[in-house]
Amino acid sequence: MGAFSIQMIDTIMTTKIDELLTKADRLYYSQKSGEYLRYGQIFMNILHELEYKAYHAITGTEYDCFYDDAKVDRTIQRLKDYHGY
Numbered sequence: 001m002g003a004f005s006i007q008m009i010d011t012i013m014t015t016k017i018d019e020l021l022t023k024a025d026r027l028y029y030s031q032k033s034g035e036y037l038r039y040g041q042i043f044m045n046i047l048h049e050l051e052y053k054a055y056h057a058i059t060g061t062e063y064d065c066f067y068d069d070a071k072v073d074r075t076i077q078r079l080k081d082y083h084g085y
Contacts, residue, residue, distance in 0.1 A: 017079055020046055040065035040072055047079075054082060 024043045031037065037045075044066040048055040058064055063078040065071035 014080075016051065017076060020050055020079075021076075023050075038069050040067065040069040040075075043072055043075065047075075051079075054079060057082060 020043070023046045024039065027042050027046070028037070028039050044055065044059070044064065047058070058075060058078060059066070061078075063071065063075050065075040
């Protein structure tokens with residue numbers, strides 16, 4: 001039963017992360033000329049919208065990609081490791 005629960009959580013997390021990435025990609029690539037939000041900004045804004053608790057758990061930490069797009073992969077990994085949302 002315990003392994004099944006962890007597997008279910010992993011599936012839910014992957015689904016949420018996939019949804020987050022899909023929305024971030026859509027917004028990022030649909031920006032018009034003169035508009036420019038970096039991917040990390042968009043990612044964190046959508047995370048705030050979809051998963052408020054996870055957003056606050058990550059904001060201001062080494063996993064926060066709002067100011068550094070190079071941290072997006074690290075942010076995603078932290079979300080996968082964080083089962084509290």
